[in-house]
Amino acid sequence: MLNYSKLMNSTVTEKIKPSGIRKFFDIASNMDGVISLGVGEPDFPTPMHIRRAGIKSLEESRTRYTSNAGLIELRKEICAFLKRKYNLDYSGERETLVTVGGSEGIDCAIRTIVAPGDEVIIPQPSFVCYEPIVRLCGGVPVILDLKAEDEFRLTPKALMSKLTPKTKMIVFPFPCNPTGAVMEKEDLESIASVLRETDVFVLSDEIYSELTYGKKHVSIASIDGMRERTVVINGFSKTYSMTGWRLGYACAPEPVISQMTKIHQFAIMSAPTTSQYAATEALRTGDRDIEQMAEEYDVRRRIMVDGFRKLGMDCFEPKGAFYAFPSIKISGLGSEEFCERLLYSQKVALVPGNAFGESGEGFIRASYCYSSEHIKEALERVGKFLKELKDGM
Amino acid sequence: MTNIKLLKLLSKNARYTVSELAVMAGMTETEVENDIKELENSGLIRGYKAVIDWESLDNAYVSALIELKVIPQDKYGFEKVAETIMKYSEVESVYLMSGAYDLCVIVKGKTFQEVAMFVAKELATIHEVTSTATHFVLRRYKELDVELVNSENDDRGTYSLC
Ligand SMILES: Cc1ncc(COP(=O)(O)O)c(C=O)c1O
Numbered sequence: 001m002l003n004y005s006k007l008m009n010s011t012v013t014e015k016i017k018p019s020g021i022r023k024f025f026d027i028a029s030n031m032d033g034v035i036s037l038g039v040g041e042p043d044f045p046t047p048m049h050i051r052r053a054g055i056k057s058l059e060e061s062r063t064r065y066t067s068n069a070g071l072i073e074l075r076k077e078i079c080a081f082l083k084r085k086y087n088l089d090y091s092g093e094r095e096t097l098v099t100v101g102g103s104e105g106i107d108c109a110i111r112t113i114v115a116p117g118d119e120v121i122i123p124q125p126s127f128v129c130y131e132p133i134v135r136l137c138g139g140v141p142v143i144l145d146l147k148a149e150d151e152f153r154l155t156p157k158a159l160m161s162k163l164t165p166k167t168k169m170i171v172f173p174f175p176c177n178p179t180g181a182v183m184e185k186e187d188l189e190s191i192a193s194v195l196r197e198t199d200v201f202v203l204s205d206e207i208y209s210e211l212t213y214g215k216k217h218v219s220i221a222s223i224d225g226m227r228e229r230t231v232v233i234n235g236f237s238k239t240y241s242m243t244g245w246r247l248g249y250a251c252a253p254e255p256v257i258s259q260m261t262k263i264h265q266f267a268i269m270s271a272p273t274t275s276q277y278a279a280t281e282a283l284r285t286g287d288r289d290i291e292q293m294a295e296e297y298d299v300r301r302r303i304m305v306d307g308f309r310k311l312g313m314d315c316f317e318p319k320g321a322f323y324a325f326p327s328i329k330i331s332g333l334g335s336e337e338f339c340e341r342l343l344y345s346q347k348v349a350l351v352p353g354n355a356f357g358e359s360g361e362g363f364i365r366a367s368y369c370y371s372s373e374h375i376k377e378a379l380e381r382v383g384k385f386l387k388e389l390k391d392g393m
Numbered sequence: 394m395t396n397i398k399l400l401k402l403l404s405k406n407a408r409y410t411v412s413e414l415a416v417m418a419g420m421t422e423t424e425v426e427n428d429i430k431e432l433e434n435s436g437l438i439r440g441y442k443a444v445i446d447w448e449s450l451d452n453a454y455v456s457a458l459i460e461l462k463v464i465p466q467d468k469y470g471f472e473k474v475a476e477t478i479m480k481y482s483e484v485e486s487v488y489l490m491s492g493a494y495d496l497c498v499i500v501k502g503k504t505f506q507e508v509a510m511f512v513a514k515e516l517a518t519i520h521e522v523t524s525t526a527t528h529f530v531l532r533r534y535k536e537l538d539v540e541l542v543n544s545e546n547d548d549r550g551t552y553s554l555c
Contacts, residue, residue, distance in 0.1 A: 022551075025551035028551075029550075029551065036551075038551060039549050039551060039553065040553040041549050041553045043547065043549070045545060243553070295401070299402070299417045299418075302416050302417050302418075302419055303413075303416055303417060306416040372417075
């Protein structure tokens with residue numbers, strides 16, 4: 001037999017760790033009566049008119065590749081959306097790339113910008129894909145710990161402590177999965193005033209931009225002097241409940257997008273055609289869908305935060321995405337032990353905070369992509385579990 | 394100011410408790426109680442009813458949509474006729490319509506026969522009513538925003554990298 005691990009790229013085989021959470025969820029999905037708050041995917045089906053647009057495109061035989069960067073009418077709608085929502089100005093022809101989910105946009109951007117030895121600042125806790133892709137490019141992930149006392153925002157001070165002459169890029173993961181943190185305009189201004197003095201790129205993952213509660217999302221690319229150094233990543237998965245359609249996009253200045261398009265062209269050819277037609281419809285007539293879903297998430301968010309607080313858990317108020325990130329300090333357990341014991345004792349599946357980086361230790365992520373009734377039931381069980389712990393002590 | 398947030402929540406589920414509503418709307422329980430009282434007193438909230446899948450009970454009742462063409466009366470237009478019709482306990486809803494006919498009346502009864510007789514004897518005989526067309530409801534798929542058939546189940550996997 002071939003010695004596979006010797007024959008393959010050691011960066012992949014050794015430096016990239018498999019997602020640790022997978023094993024835990026495999027156990028959960030094989031148990032009966034498990035109630036989960038684990039899934040980071042909307043529960044709403046894709047709105048019917050958007051599905052119909054996809055179906056119609058198939059009926060009309062729109063079954064070929066599209067242009068590499070994506071259908072031009074879709075790219076134009078993307079730019080119109082970014083303009084009307086966040087006052088961003090991008091050209092559909094030259095500064096927009098339609099990708100296979102926000103995921104591929106992130107991948108292309110990192111591969112385009114990061115060379116071996118380059119440092120990439122990754123604030124954590126955050127989504128898990130940035131670090132492995134940076135490693136794959138030979139880049140050096142520099143982890144920046146976001147703190148509960150800062151409401152999990154990025155502060156200029158923390159940023160400056162990580163900047164070195166080798167810093168090539170900073171990942172900007174707001175609104176944040178898993179914490180629900182957002183960066184408001186003033187926060188962005190203060191970060192911008194640090195970055196403007198540098199040659200550092202910003203990879204702004206704004207996939208949850210339409211799911212904010214209270215204030216509207218502000219893109220860092222809309223702050224003075226930032227557009228020229230920012231790659232904005234967004235997509236349809238969360239905004240329109242379109243995870244399975246695998247469609248997203250990246251916007252950046254032409255010199256960056258043209259290089260990203262080169263990688264995309266060789267690796268992917270073009271994003272799924274049916275999805276591009278459906279997404280065009282979504283952008284044209286889907287504002288109302290977003291509003292309705294966001295309203296429903298907001299109600300669930302309140303139920304969840306209130307529920308955790310009533311159980312005596314410290315829970316920072318999430319202002320975006322669809323997750324709560326309560327502290328489990330009162331349990332006296334570590335994140336993984338908490339989740340494992342909770343699963344076996346009360347059959348509730350939650351994600352341990354350290355799945356999103358070491359600084360997530362001491363927290364759990366609970367998704368509110370579930371009905372209010374489901375959330376209440378899960379919270380009740382968490383309450384029973386905490387009581388068990390207390391009585392057992 | 395009218396509390397639209399509360400109205401939306403109650404239109405989804407009228408059985409939410411005051412304390413649940415308070416959490417969901419981000420208000421205090423006293424505020425919720427006061428606002429609900431005001432909404433009820435002002436007549437914005439007219440009642441609270443369960444959405445029932447009667448079809449799952451055999452022969453529970455049948456209903457029909459009746460199209461009525463009506464000659465408008467001087468001064469009153471369609472108002473008087475509509476107000477007469479709505480007084481029947483067999484009548485569930487009455488709407489003034491644009492288009493090919495004037496009043497849309499939803500009628501329910503124990504049997505098709507009973508509904509048909511009601512239309513013939515009570516509605517068709519109203520002086521201003523010039524014609525009726527009766528459409529029986531054969532099956533209900535969705536009622537008051539609630540899907541009555543094939544509710545979608547949660548088929549999400551755990552593939553989203555947590
Ligand atoms: C922060 C963040 N970015 C990107 C993605 C990827 O989304 P997609 O590739 O479906 O657009 C996710 C999905 O969970 C996410 O949470």
